[in-house]
Amino acid sequence: xxxxWLLLLLGLGGVAQAHIASNGFLVARxxxxxxxxxxxxxxxxxxxxxxxxxNHDGKVTWGELRASQPQLLRYVGQHLGFLAQGGACTVQLxxxxxxxxxxxxxxxxxxxxxxxxxxxRLSIRYSLMADIDPSHRGLLTLTAGELAxxxxxxxxxxxxxxxxxxxxxxxxxxxxxxxxxxxxSGIDHLLFxxxxxxPAVLIRRGRRWEPVTQARPAVFSILKVxxxxxxxxxxxxxxxxxxxxxxxxxxxxxxxxxxxxxxxxNNVFPVVTDSRARIAFAFGLLHGFGFASVLADMGLPxxxxxxxxxxxxxGIETGQLAVVLxxxxxxxxxxxxxxxxxxxxxxxxxxxxxxxxxxLLQRALPPMV
Amino acid sequence: MRRQAFALLSLLAPLAGVWAAPYVPRSDxxxxxxxxxxxxxxxxxxxxxxxxxxxxxxxxxQFYIARARATGDLRFLGYAEAILTPWxxxxxxxxxxxxxxxxxxxxxxxxxxxxxELERALAxxxxxxxxxxxxxxxxxxLGRYAEANAACGHLAATADPAITTLCVQGLHGLTGHxxxxxxxxxxxxxxxxxxxxxxxxxxxxxxMAERLGDDRAAEHWLREGLAVAPDDFYMRAxxxxxxxxxxxxxxxxxxxxxxxxMEPMLLRIAIAQRMLRDRxxxxxxxxxxxxxxxxxxxxxxxxxxxxxxxxxxxxxQPAAALAAAQQNWQVQRxxxxxxxxxxxxxAARAPAAAAPAREFLRRNQLQDARLASLGVSP
Numbered sequence: 153x154x155x156x157w158l159l160l161l162l163g164l165g166g167v168a169q170a171h172i173a174s175n176g177f178l179v180a181r182x183x184x185x186x187x188x189x190x191x192x193x194x195x196x197x198x199x200x201x202x203x204x205x206x207n208h209d210g211k212v213t214w215g216e217l218r219a220s221q222p223q224l225l226r227y228v229g230q231h232l233g234f235l236a237q238g239g240a241c242t243v244q245l246x247x248x249x250x251x252x253x254x255x256x257x258x259x260x261x262x263x264x265x266x267x268x269x270x271x272x273r274l275s276i277r278y279s280l281m282a283d284i285d286p287s288h289r290g291l292l293t294l295t296a297g298e299l300a301x302x303x304x305x306x307x308x309x310x311x312x313x314x315x316x317x318x319x320x321x322x323x324x325x326x327x328x329x330x331x332x333x334x335x336x337s338g339i340d341h342l343l344f345x346x347x348x349x350x351p352a353v354l355i356r357r358g359r360r361w362e363p364v365t366q367a368r369p370a371v372f373s374i375l376k377v378x379x380x381x382x383x384x385x386x387x388x389x390x391x392x393x394x395x396x397x398x399x400x401x402x403x404x405x406x407x408x409x410x411x412x413x414x415x416x417x418n419n420v421f422p423v424v425t426d427s428r429a430r431i432a433f434a435f436g437l438l439h440g441f442g443f444a445s446v447l448a449d450m451g452l453p454x455x456x457x458x459x460x461x462x463x464x465x466x467g468i469e470t471g472q473l474a475v476v477l478x479x480x481x482x483x484x485x486x487x488x489x490x491x492x493x494x495x496x497x498x499x500x501x502x503x504x505x506x507x508x509x510x511x512l513l514q515r516a517l518p519p520m521v
Numbered sequence: 522m523r524r525q526a527f528a529l530l531s532l533l534a535p536l537a538g539v540w541a542a543p544y545v546p547r548s549d550x551x552x553x554x555x556x557x558x559x560x561x562x563x564x565x566x567x568x569x570x571x572x573x574x575x576x577x578x579x580x581x582x583q584f585y586i587a588r589a590r591a592t593g594d595l596r597f598l599g600y601a602e603a604i605l606t607p608w609x610x611x612x613x614x615x616x617x618x619x620x621x622x623x624x625x626x627x628x629x630x631x632x633x634x635x636x637x638e639l640e641r642a643l644a645x646x647x648x649x650x651x652x653x654x655x656x657x658x659x660x661x662x663l664g665r666y667a668e669a670n671a672a673c674g675h676l677a678a679t680a681d682p683a684i685t686t687l688c689v690q691g692l693h694g695l696t697g698h699x700x701x702x703x704x705x706x707x708x709x710x711x712x713x714x715x716x717x718x719x720x721x722x723x724x725x726x727x728x729m730a731e732r733l734g735d736d737r738a739a740e741h742w743l744r745e746g747l748a749v750a751p752d753d754f755y756m757r758a759x760x761x762x763x764x765x766x767x768x769x770x771x772x773x774x775x776x777x778x779x780x781x782x783m784e785p786m787l788l789r790i791a792i793a794q795r796m797l798r799d800r801x802x803x804x805x806x807x808x809x810x811x812x813x814x815x816x817x818x819x820x821x822x823x824x825x826x827x828x829x830x831x832x833x834x835x836x837x838q839p840a841a842a843l844a845a846a847q848q849n850w851q852v853q854r855x856x857x858x859x860x861x862x863x864x865x866x867x868a869a870r871a872p873a874a875a876a877p878a879r880e881f882l883r884r885n886q887l888q889d890a891r892l893a894s895l896g897v898s899p
Binding site: 286 | 542544545546548550551553555556560561562563564565595596598599600603606629808811812815816819820823836837838840868870
């Protein structure tokens, strides 16, 4: 955004303060007619709302905040309410604590509510801070069983939420599609796989490539490579998605580019000719981290992490299989031609290696600002 | 139960940055918050007065807007809005209230809403210089240069001629006449300018020098400007960018020290720390990603440009960076926004995504040396 010049601006020095807009954090877990959770408001906001700084020294201490607990509970009681389909729920607030967030300390209140019947539709009234700071919002995390949803409160009127939405199927489809799409648009993974598969229809004899005479060894060789790649990237994708292992994405992206160079150059100057499945496995581990970064961008719904992870992986395998099924029959048919052995395999691989080298340089070098 | 707790933890972790459990402080004396001026409960009583007294409401709203600009603290915009709201709900809204409300809206990047408030204001008082200037600024941010130019033209009748020159030449510099506009603004005599235009002149010169590819001159102008207006965080951020482009990360950190609370500054700190492989980067990145994820959940787009650059230059997630840059391009269209979109598209290997930016570039004949290094020209 560009600075707006004000013609009559007062010259004011500034002390730096929090840089995040005013937010409250509401967590609500629904179980039958019961709701449990917590509410957090920034100590700064609490001061504005009810006046906590008793000695007017410009600082709020824990002693001052604790002394204002009754007013705070009353204030929250007036401005926060839950309404289930059967009527209003009675809200209970517990003993005040403090939570430190990156932008400062928050007053943290445990909360429970009892509703007339099992909650299916929840309406939340949230008018905390509304008259003092209309840009204040309540950031809601609502969980019921395995499903979690988020919402923004306080913009206008009540916010309504369906508590039991059968979105597991939806989740599955969404992540399946994302997985398929990523293997198609993630051309680097495809180039790696193709580099490994191009020689699968040939056999290295001495210093020459010869076509396989039967389909069986070719199919077997393809199966081995694809299985090894799948197994390897599934392992690391799972580990990374569940936050067990984490690698800097610049590193994984660079190594993925390097893996393509290695696989492609191996076709031009063959070193490993009989166990490409091992290369597929070793580098597949790194490609898994690459997939994981896409998943990290999308985010895993917390209630359905395993389901979405599984669907995403299934999507990747589907996309991959489609590519193999489309490319390999053509390659198999061409295998005996001189064109394939002398041109497509070595020169095609060389081109792939060059492309990957460019990516490697782009990814490994520090950014230009 | 454990599974639920785990699910919850994983959801909140990015929001909280580092997961910290609530606790009961050991001592009553522990300080939980330092209250900035104007953000105390006592001020709420004054705010009550502003419901009926325009002579109190206007300066107080102006004060909060100024605080928001000087500190980057978005809460102050909310306080200003709270004061303006009762006046906005009246059948006849005072022009000054409309103009201030438009200022708040443009600070929140709600540009269309800001423009319609300004239209109302100008319908009431076609000679309101601030309204024309704000309108020119918003239209310039949106890349609607011809309309912005018309708004600048309306300034001539009421504002200082130097203000009109800055307004008009600033636009010429974006539409194919960069060297001429640079010379015209340089020719404005610094001493004769009204005080509010001095920093503006330096800022415009600094940005133009950057686009001309003269980083030495850019640094000179921006440092001069910061001497006049140390609180101008646009100039400070621009100056940091000039330093970072020359890989002078330690100097950039020095320039930004004390401004960590503003996301645009924190972003440049993160980039500098990356260059230096500084350990502090973990916390900086944590702060930034938390701020961005909270903003995203709120549905705000105030720092989408910074977010795109963070994803590209710090955490290296080209696909996500491109998505953010594209969203940002829907909101604002300054050279910086063009640059991040083109770079992200290149990094994500999605040249088609940059087509709108290329079209914009071609249509406006925008000249920018930083684009040349990307292999792009109008």
